[in-house]
Amino acid sequence: MKQQGTGRGHEDDWWRRLYGDGGGAGGGAAGDTGASDAPDTLDDRVASALRALAATGRAAPAPGDAPERPERPGPATGKPPARTAPPPPPAFPTPPAPIPLQATGPGSRPATPRRPVPPPRGAPADPPPSAPPPDGPEPGPLPAADPAALDELVPDTALDGARYGSLTLRAASRRGDLARHRGDIRRDALLTVRFGSGRHALLLVAVATGPPAGAGAARAARDACAWIGGAVGRSCTRLAEDLRTDQRDALRSGLQRLTDRSYGTLRARAEERGLPPERYPAALRCLLLPADPECRTRVFFGVGPGGLLRLRDGAWQDLEPTAPDHLPRRAAPADPGEPPPAAAGRRTDGTRAPGEPFLFRTAFARPGDMLLLCSAGLAEPLRQDPAFAARLAAEWSLPRPPGLTDFLTAAQLRVEGHPKDRTAVAVWES
Template sequence: MKQQGTGRGHEDDWWRRLYGDGGGAGGGAAGDTGASDAPDTLDDRVASALRALAATGRAAPAPGDAPERPERPERPERPERPERPERPERPERPERPDPATGKPPGRTAPPPPPAFPTPPAPIPLQATGPGSRPATPRRPVPPPRGAPADPPPSAPPPDGPEPGPLPAADPAALDELVPDTALDGARYGSLTLRAASRRGDLARHRGDIRRDALLTVRFGSGRHALLLVAVATGPPAGAGAARAARDACAWIGGAVGRSCTRLAEDLRTDQRDALRSGLQRLTDRSYGTLRARAEERGLPPERYPAALRCLLLPADPECRTRVFFGVGPGGLLRLRDGAWQDLEPTAPDHLPRRAAPADPGEPPPAAAGRRTDGTRAPGEPFLFRTAFARPGDMLLLCSAGLAEPLRQDPAFAARLAAEWSLPRPPGLTDFLTAAQLRVEGHPKDRTAVAVWES
């Protein structure tokens, strides 16, 4: 390594020779700065520079080369940097497809598209706006141990009288459908009428049609008007049961309507024997028509009967006679002074309530013998009874679905008596609410017709 002072001395000597007096080997003394008499052209300066280099022992630079720069002092050595960790090798890129063929290496060409491409799956629509965020599906909660299983199809639901599935419908026979509940009412003179028919818990659970039918109709007008209420029940587990019940109501209604003038006159004149024979004849004809209809539909006649129970009510306020007639099971009861009285002509002996005493001029209940012409089902006598209405009485006509719990459950009978012993008759909805009170073990259809006297 050269010392800084030595290099500096050579440079000063070179510049003195270049710019000293005479411009040649015998240049002026050191430190002379006077003017030079040598020619001052470009060629002269170049020649002078070459001569100065030759005198110092340095090689003359080639034309066009720059003069050698003075050497710089060496920099102190830097500390060594720590070695960097090796980078992980990058995965090899897949080979590019051959431009000549267009196929990627190592892959097979995709199958050609079908002639009729399959349309893409539809995108499910989502609602927008407030409250449209989809709800998180909840996991089904397993029932606790020991919880009762779902009731079998033959058992009614235990959780209340809510309707279940709708009955199956035939597009070609929509007139066969029957609503779950029917409700009606009227007021004439001194009487107030309420009527309701509803499907039983068992039929609601199974999705079966209501087998009870209800008819409330008025014939005539004014004081000569005659009200008819008919309640019918189709046979259990029989084909066309609901149709049979509705047919029975319709045919007895038509027969009474065609004879309403004569029947109203017999009521006003208290011709009870004439009423009994006339109504029995009309009932037998209706059952004969039912059996003929069963044969037309290819059904056994014995499977197409229906329990039929009717009330005849004159609209004349001066006539207090009420007439009951019919065939088959059911109930006829009277609520007087807060207690039930059974007026059924074939009343059983095990009733938990007192029997109805006979009013003055009111004959005892009677049942006509079975006819031999085959117009009624065997063992089903014609039933007939007249009753005299007093202010404050309530007369109840019902199907077996309500008559059975009334006769077998004293608590239920007492509750209905309290509901229907109020000073004023209930409204339609209140009447329906009371009539459909549930009783365990009694899941049949219920139909109730109540007449309040004032």
């Protein structure tokens, strides 16, 4: 026991001298001074440990290895064997590598990248859809543009209005659901112009629709409106006088001549563009409205499909001169002095498409009437869907004409199975 205690005291003395423990730890061997004159800084302690390791000839353990336990002194010598000091802590510890985070739960596994499958050779990359989406009339992609022909573009919607004397005018043209979904251009065109001033002013509203197939449909519709507008503008004085004096025969022949010339110009333009003339017509329908409040004669003329209706006492009356027999309609009773609806004689001299008659009709405006001129995109659901016709009649039978925004909202009410462009021109009489 005495030998073991002596060895333990020598061992403690060695550690105290190495690290400057002094007697503060309590419990030293006999003969200890209780203090050490070894330097007591961190650098001095590290240097002392390194000198002890060099004296024993042992290598320093790697960081993180457990320090070796000192060997017990042997019974023969009674001296403690040399003990390896624990390695000093590294001056700049290296942080461990971060553990990558991994999501858990459904769908947390990374998706395996799939190789794109090329489309078959000759197949279109993105075929146009055949039907508009059922979720609403929101516009889809913009129509493709040619940098050299930006004047070919037309806006999705056109809106206009005016008030003269006893009449209030509202006009709107919007792209159909199918054209919006496909990113096609609007084929309906709208023109609202005034010629002259004061009581002698004459209002012209023109609605045109390009052919359903072939290039240049929108351009054909706009050209038809522009050319008939120019022709009426150059003859506005004579036309306004015929309206005030109720010269219906003169109006019919004069407007037919102007329409024929406009269609002849359309066909000449088609030949210049290398298109077949028979594929370049446009349905054209017009209203002539005198600004004079004492003249209540309204004149309709044009060519091609569409609608001319009158809303009187909350009910629709079809004023179309050549309304198809297979579509239900309520014939309008003739006002005093108002001729029955009829179509003018057909011309086959190439100025209009064969089989397309020139349409002409005059109507007498009563206070409270509403006269509606529209393209086929609105005329078809009005004639074929009684619920839609009744809803529009309720919207437009209010005591005051609607504002521009309300008129557009009603005109673009969706009807299933009718995705065409829509153009509507309404004239309220007071």
